[in-house]
Amino acid sequence: MKKKNVMGENMEAGTNAESDKKAGTKINKESDAKKSKKFRKEFLSQKQKDTAFLVIKIILVCMFAGAYSMLYIWDLYTFKGKVYPMRIVVPTLLFVSSSALMFVKIKVNRWVNFVISILVSLILIYGNFVMLQKSQGYEYKLEGDYVKYNIMVLFMIFMVIFAVTNSFKVAIITINIVNIVMGLANFYLVQFRNSGFLAADIVNIKTAANVAGGYSYRMNYRVYLFLISSIAICFFATKLGKNVVIKKFWRLIPMALALLMVINVNDLVQSKEYVKILKVKYFKPQETFNTNGFYITFARSINDLQVKKPKDYSVQKVENLAEQFKGTKTTVSNDKKPNIIMIMSEAYTDFMSFADVPLSEDNMPFFHSLKKNTLSGQMFVSVFAGGTASTEFEALTSNSMAYIPNGITAYTTYINSPMTSLASTLKAQGYGGIIAMHPYKGTGYKRNKVYPLLGFNKFLTMDDFAEDTETYGLHISDKADMERIISEYENYKKNNDKPFFMFNVTMQNHSPFDAAGVSKDIKLGYNINAPQAVQYLNMLRKSDDALKELVTYFKNVKEPTLIIFFGDHEPKIEESFYEEIEKDYKLDEIYENLMKRNTQFVIWANYDMKSDNNMYISANRMSSLVLETAGLAQNGYQQFVSEFSKKVPIITKKGYIGEDGNFYKTGDKTSPYYEWIHNYDIIQYNNIFDTKNRVQDLYKIAQ
Template sequence: MMKRKYKKLQMDKYGRVLCAVLLTVYFIFALTQSNAFKGEMFNALKVQHEKNESIHKGWEKSVDFKADYADLQRLEMSIINPRGSAAEGTMRFWITDQGKKVMWQEDVPMSRLAEAKFHKGIRGTVITIKKQLQKGNDYTLHLRVLEGSESQGITLKSKNITIYYNGFNVKKYVMLLASVLALFILIFIPNRLNEKWNLWLSRGMFLITPVFCYVLMERFTSVSLKYIGIKYGLLNLLIYAAVLAFFYLITNRTRWASILSILCTSGLGIANYYVTSFRGTSLMPVDFATIGTAANVATQYEYDVNTAVLWNGVLILAFVILAVRLQCGKGIRGKKRFVPAAVFGVLLAVCVSVFGSTARLSRLGIHIKVWNPTVSCNKYGYMNVFTSSVKFLITEKPEGYSAEKVDEIMKPYVEKAEKHNQKAAGKKPNVITIMNEAFSDLSVLGDIKTNKDFMPFIRGLKENSVKGTMYMSSYGGQTANSEFEFLTGSSMAFLPGGSVAYQYQVKDTMGSLATTMEGQGYQGNMVLHPYLSNGYNREKVYPLLGFKDYLSIGDFQNPEVCRSFITDQEDFNKITSEYEKAKQKSSAPFFMFNVTIQNHGGYEKDYSNFNQEIKITDTSSNPSANRYLSLIKKTDDAFKNLISYFKKVKEPTVIVMFGDHQPKLPQEFYNKVMDKENGSALENEQKKHQVPFIIWANYDIKEEEIKAISPNYLSAKLLKVIGGKMTPYECFLQDLYTKYPVVTGSVYMDKKYNLFNIDNLDDLPEDLKQYWMVQYYHLFAKDKREDSLFFLKE
């Protein structure tokens, strides 16, 4: 008995020391995170008005307020405006101090007045102020309609006008630090509870652990539990209960099962918080295959935390300290160990049954948006979506698939390819293809005014060029999927949502643009990527796609760097030097695939080696967006130099350049620049998936402006432009393009440019189902595959 008591005292002592160390470390960390409490603060000003009060000429309101902070940024209000952009008249906003002095004034056209629809991300009427006030002083905000008829039906919806400041919330910062210090009391207060109370409290904490984990995770994602609702909340709790049962099964201690469950939840929550911040989409099971690639660029990002994450740290420490201080009883022994095993087995079986079945999830009202899982996480809860996404690791086989069916689909294209290749032009131009990192034109999102054009050369390049807009599967990341689609003619539509083809699906040789070029006598057949070579499993995949050489960052000597990345100018200089080396060895036409790095994400901070030329001059101005557009200007300059070089080359040469995806920029930038009132939600969402592409030649080709295409068609389009030979599969893609010019991971577009979501592959049009079959055959048939469909005949 004494020995047991002494052991408990020792455990309590060591536990308190460990908790004290953790608290000290966290307190020091919290002290350094004052920036989390800097930013937007708001004050809702109540406006006295009648219900549905009409706004017309002569209408006037005023509201007094005290300046909580000095840096007043903007005001927001919600106004019902049936006429929208056709509304006539002007409303004046102005602020006066106590002495009636006008501190700020702006006249706003009535056509700019809008209703807030927060569920659609529409903020309503936003008026930029940016005025320094005297903190603590009293001011008055005035509104007056100078012109505008009553018949327009414009009414004030807001009960409040919200004003926003930039400031530092000292009160909340001090409260956080005080809470951490208060936890030290929990460590040093003697546990005088008797064994019975210790046991019951410990069991109580064990039972509420799933609830605590659920609340903790949704706080990391900043989602309201009320928004998720009871039904989906219970499903989340089921998963956390299964995790808890698993840890209890292996530890046989309620204390350690609770602590391990919370630590795992916290680790996953923090990882998801940063992945969502950097990439714009939530962390899913498929992302764990690309941990190495993520680590390569991890140093380029700012690892800031928000107040929710900091308070989560306090909650986690409080729970762990209480769990450690309480004296839990002995674990279950002997045959009774079967009980937790049975409980875990039942919970696991239920989870597999529910979350492993798309049909059951559908009956529960859960429909996962695999290419934008963040939307689903906000609606159903993170663990529901994360667990449901495990099944997406397995590539679905098309219904009715067989090698014979593929032969039947491809038979007319075998004949078509033979006829085409007999007539293929004798001219074989050099071909340089460039997938430019995060290269895009942000003006597709909305009207952006800048101090000067950030893409003047590419916009003005019209002669001997084919240009247009390309819809990408990816947004903010997963570069490798864009190159996979371009090189192989495959679409991410038919692969598990969120997966990276180079990691999961490409395990054997595949026909690609590289094999097609080699099959008609091209030399080079190399990849140039001025960064680490191991990203996205490229070292293993490129040989399977037919590339003979792979140049990466180690092949550059003292390169020019912008931020921490090799510049596009340095990259393009390497292209010309490799071209010259190849021509010294052989007169055969040259082919290269280049993946740049200059514009990679991490736009949050300034660098001494980065001169920012471009600034947004309207209300959508954002530091990260300014830095990004300045990088695009550098790309435009470098591309101009590359084109100038090959204009002087006598050999016919074709250069292709396209972006792999748009960048992930701060949400406030999108809120300001995107007009979500116009166009469908799908059309607005797809604006973030549009990038420019260009095919340029130093000889006469037919100029063309293409409204829409996706990367799976671009290599076939290139072969058509150069008059090159094609495989039956490339002929198949050319034909499919005329019917469905866009097929990405999330949408397809018909020939009338109507967009459709891809929610269920079985509901696709028949032509796209055939595409699915042919792609599955290409990727997975292996020894049974008829290679002549995807490779040129020798």
């Protein structure tokens, strides 16, 4: 039995061993199968990655080819009709070499790559500054420490990117993209509005996009080479090695350095010591870019966006002023309250009113004929060749751009709650309609959101015009615009006896002035090549005809009616034209301080009133002047502006002209009008910025 058991155990052991062997073989086979499957999966995954990267590279090269092709599309290889071979050779070499390199695999020792990355980064920080300055036609060999200041800003940007990404490759590519965006934005803004790119323009980017159509985006060769070179650098940078260069807690070093650079640059642009050194010429910032450099000027403009509380500001002081200015009462009966139609005409400027412009014929004969029952003259504004909403803001709210940070548009930045305006004042006095109209996109300058806050009942945009509405130039014509005013008035009067108010911002004369189908009957006598100026001057004739049609209609309306017509700013046309205007300027010398900052206005009544055709005002005066002319009540703020305007008839962002005929800066404490200027600043700060403590007594209508 024992033997049998032993034999049985041996047989069982043998069977188990054989079973284990088979099981082991099975496990090994399964393991090999899994490894094979995993290998195939990894192989396919890597293959897919390679394919994806190849597709991305091809797309990027195709995009680069599109940018490169602009050399031939725009004939940038020529200058004054002559071909320059190097203008073809240089961008072609950059395009071909960098594109080919995208498809070449390069392996470099880690430490060699590290050293190369550092050297390339340092060279490119300075190189980006030089490329941008040169591409815009600005000086790059700056005096004093200005080069150092610009390098500090660029180094700060680079270190912040590097600290976040831990990659030289990403930092180099990103800072080049930043440089491209800054350069192109500045170039096109100078082309479109004759003013460079500043921090405030970022706030207005949506409005800029709204009016971007119709302009020519042709580059000059300098900007083109800047673009091609920057893209080529990005392509070359992709060949740098491993992304991650610093591990674990050592990353705190670049983070600390980035923070230190941010603090240093912030201290630099905010320091009182550097206020004069880094001061930005906001009316032509490209001059500051040329002397100080683009990046430090842009950084300084960020600091200038801060709203500074007036010295000695307090709510109590505003309340004291409210006690002094309690508003004025209406002087007309309800049945004598006039309809009020206010028109701000896009880029409207009567150059002949302040310069001896040699035209073959009068381009606005009807406007010039409006002498009887009118108030008219020069109206000075704070903007040039753009910034329509700034003039609109002043005219409707009685606020002044003199106290708004440089480059800021109040509509897009500050009006986020109800604010008293001419619209709300008229509504409080029984007016109806209260319609705003702008025959273009309603989102421009956030008008669709701002107008209800100013008290308007309805806002008409281009979407409210029929598709076949007449256009002139690139936009809805002033004729169609004025006809719509008449239509709105007639529709309102079918069911209402209350006086009617409408505010209209035209669009016909918006730049660019290179549209087909515009008459060129009126000739310009200057010996210059200025086709944009010629087209603009001819377009004004159409505006004049439209105004005549509107006035003629209301001459036959029995109800008393006021038509207010004024421009928002001077047009963006050839600088050579403005140079001729300056030679022929005929206003008093004091007004040369506000050159390029004046338009004209007229207030016409279809009833008898005393005329004054030689007035000098600024846009902030418009609301109170309209209310005075109509015999209507003013709130305390509007009354203050009326009294202020007797002492300071003209105030703009550039400065002001007192009743003594002298020009002053708003910060001039030696001015005999400084107390008025300071009080205006205090009231406006309370109205716009300290809204929680807004003194409402200033905005009540006197009963």
